[in-house]
Amino acid sequence: MQTSHPAIQLLIGERGTQVFLALLLTVGVAAPIMHLAFPEGSALHLSSYTMTLMGKYMTYALLAIAVDLVWGYCGILSLGHAAFFALGGYAMGMYLMRQIGTRGVYGDPLLPDFMVFLNWKELPWFWQGFDMFWFAALMVIVVPGLLALAFGWLAFRSRVSGVYLSIITQALTYALMLAFFRNDMGFGGNNGLTDFKDILGANINASETRVALFLTSAAALGLGYLACRYITLSRAGRVVQAIRDAESRTRFIGYRVESYKLWVFAFSAVLAGIAGALYVPQVGIINPSEFQPINSIEIVIWVAVGGRGTLYGAVAGAVLVNYAKTYFTATIPELWLYALGTLFVIVTLFLPKGVVGLADKFALRRPAARTVTA
């Protein structure tokens, strides 16, 4: 079993992880260079659009890892992770709104435009502090984390599980969506938060900022991946998988299943929140549609397509499905829903382990590959 040093095990103990880390490193180094060092028109130039797109995929991949941790490893099918993602996004969005300052349409130094429009006179209490980056960054972690803790504490303590849990997580994100659509909530209602200008004093649309955001996303993805990998490799990880496979059995050998589920759920929510916080400055907007129940289900399908129960599978699924989405919606948008719908069906019926499982199957057929995995 654990014959090598834990750190080595963590980094290269698994071929999928090796491939993932290598790819992440390559892309993380190459993309900024290709964007900054080569002039536009050069064959090696990477457009700002493409790089931002890749940055966005990375936040999606982080989100997928978060869902995979709770679903693939712990068996909690959360249909509400889009809510944590969106909450992280809103926390970042609020910081970015406060940075606009007098450059808004109404030029109010304190109030964002939509508040001036609603005739509000002062900043609501929950907008206080968001002018400071460190506070917003803290909220990115605290808000989704606390919500997940509160929700999970209630749900797991009373042993709501399986389909029931899925349904109430879906209800949670639905309720949040309805709430954020309300103008009175003070989060910009329908339109959400947008028209961002600066982040940490740098122009949000500048090439350098884009590169920085891209690199931050890559780093967050890498660190998130390793953190999840650490968890899944630890004894706690095996307990979590035991809970997935036989929950009550795990209880009878003395594990506080609720506590494990709760913290895994909360950690996963924090990862989702971080992903959302990195997503918002790159796409330039956050609005209540991010809370839509369908978004949460889509995340689950990324994981299912990639292969639940393997972290690199979740990453692969997120990138594949989103690349397909970008491609379809740009070229044949009317076919996208057919494709996505069919994907749901095919993956659940024929690919319980996702494309990663499929790849493994092929790899196992070739005896040469076998020695590598062993």
Next chain:
Amino acid sequence: MTNLSCTLYAVPGASPGPPFLARRALWWLAFALMLGMLVRPAAAAESTAFEQALGNLATTNFKQKERAVGELLDARHANTRTVLNALLEGNLYYRKDDKRVFIGAAQDTSLRLQDPLTMSDAGIADASDCTKITTNNQLRKALKSALASFDLADPDADVRLAAVNELLRSLDADRVSILRARQSSENNDAVRTAIQTGLAIADLDSADADVRLAAVDQLEGSLNPEAFNRLSASVARADDGSYAEPDENVRNAARAALNAINNWRSFYSTLETLFFGLSLGSVLVLAAIGLAITFGVMGVINMAHGELMMLGAYTTYVIQLLMPQHIGASVLVAIPVAFAVAGGVGVLIERGVMRFLYGRPLETLLATFGVSLVLQQIVRDIFSANNRPVETPAWMAGSLQVNEAFSITYNRLYVVLFMLIVFAILQLVLKKTSLGLKVRAVAQNRAMAKSMGVRTEWVDALTFGLGSGIAGVAGVALSQLTNVGPNLGQSYIIDSFMVVVFGGVGNLWGTLIGGMSLGVVNQALEPYAGAVLAKILVLIALILFIQRRPRGLFPQKGRAAES
């Protein structure tokens, strides 16, 4: 009484326009409906007086118009009411060259004219050739009084009641005398009460305190909004500390009366909220009950359930396209068709997807979600992404006025009834048919049922088809209540699941009670919180409830349920 006997021989004479014989049957029908309709015997003489009065309307002088209105009223012609109404609504014109008066309907820059004498089509005229017969406030008030007093003689009690209420809106001496005149001859209780209310309101202005006191007593318990306003005004304190009502006794009586009125009002508004809640709950139950079967009985999660409802709604739309002449019947026709369409699609889903996934509810959730996306897109491709207009049959429009503070709209009433019927039929199917027996057997112990010769695959397909078919039927009901578009299903799926989970999985009664109570709670919260916040609160309450009772209101008990 006299009106009734008059009509018997007045009808043939009153029938205007050829071809008389061809319309005869229709007229007899109308006769049956209009039994007692007020038409005076000397039809020819009336027509002349009517015609003259009409002619007098063709003026810009309001005084003269007012006189002409009086003449029209005196003429008591069959079309008097139509003309007065047209005048009130600004649809009465006179042709500039011959000063003849017409009822006109604007069509772009021209007018489609109708002869008020015969009600026959009088061709199209250029708008500039005609002058609208305008009204002013005073004339409009006179018109309203005139119409009301005209209607007060109507044989239909509802028309009379509406007329009285119209008069009550602003009482003056003329109107009071109209009411007083009618009071003795009125034989309908509701109308008489309304008249008495009106007279009592008038009496509140009496100089005699005893009369006012009697009027206050009379108004106690009245639900008429005018009575409430007047009573409130009489006890209101002016800035100088004086009251509109000088007499202390009358004021106290008025306060007591207001109290009583408020109690009744809040009682009826509670009743109304309850009814709204029940109708909303019925929609929820309709949406959820198919799900209760597929989820509760079969243990599969059908996320495409909402889209099956959507198919039912679109089926209604298509049926209406196929039979545009019979909108009234179209909805009834749509019910079995929608059941068949949605049920058929359901069986396809079961055979194509579900049967590979039994025992893996989370997977069924994902797969059927995929199916739902495909169904949505199919509908978008066929019917476009826009909402489709589904007509409401005439028999579902309107409302049942129970009293002045409480009315029930028919579509809500029908939804409640429809839900109860569907529920009853479903219970019958599950309890009394062999299919139902097999369904329950498979739900309880699949292996045992199979070994006893039940073709479980067949039962699965039929059960799923049944649940889906009911979704389609629910869609027909939804088509009457909400927009029919590709997103119709999505907006109901979460609610439906919550109802099933709240009621307790595997328990149809639980679904019924769960849906109804959610509807009522939602409706009761709405006045305080607003629609969206009410919904959010209900969702949060449900989430908390499920944590308290993870198995819903009516859980299945026993060892089997625990595993």
Next chain:
Amino acid sequence: MNASTAIRNGWQKVFGAGARGARPAPGDTSHGTILYLEDISVSFDGFKALNALTLYIDAGELRCIIGPNGAGKTTMMDVITGKTRPDAGSAWFGQTTDLLTLSEPQIAEAGIGRKFQKPTVFEQHTVMENLELAVAGHKTLWTTLRSPLDRRQHERIEEVLETIRLQDRRSMRAGMLSHGQKQWLEIGMLLAQEPRLLLVDEPVAGMTPQEVERTAELLLSLAGKHSVMVVEHDMDFVRSIAHKVTVLHEGHVLAEGTIDEVQNDPRVVEVYLGE
């Protein structure tokens, strides 16, 4: 207490404190009895699964429970391990531990282990990992997240592997084991937990005669140090291990005594053995 242990203790509170620190030593058997079940009643939808059941298990005793289907054997185990809460009655583990106030993991930590009727090992985990999950020690998230097993635990697992003779299968996924091996693995997991009271539900179902024999030996060797409660249908097996047998019928104790006494009891013959 230095700062680092203070922090660690704080964290352990947040992550769910271990049972050991939180309560007095469980299962105080100073009166010689380890399990007291008194007047326990459980009903499901009107069906009385347990009907005023009263049963005592002595410390170090090996007790066999027999009874026809539906006698309430499994429900009784559910009550002891906290899966089912009784409608009435009391259940104490030793003098000081009220089982009815504890959750399943707390009961397990207190020292009651259970082997299920249907072998439930973690099929996706290896044999080694199954034992590692079961082995006695701190089972809080904080501990399992942070530290691997200590030497004592490793030794314990090796011991158990030897006892259940699965050393050469240690890296095999438990799902690949034969039925008998799964039964053994589950017994091994029970041993690794080092419980003071073992509840064993039909341990020899589906085992070969040799395996049955070895199981009997194992259970007998456990008695004395541990208390063992065995539910079994196989009368030969019961005869081979039992000192004392309790017969359950319709949710309460019908008879108690040595196997011969019980087998000659006319009431028992009527409801059970006479079938």
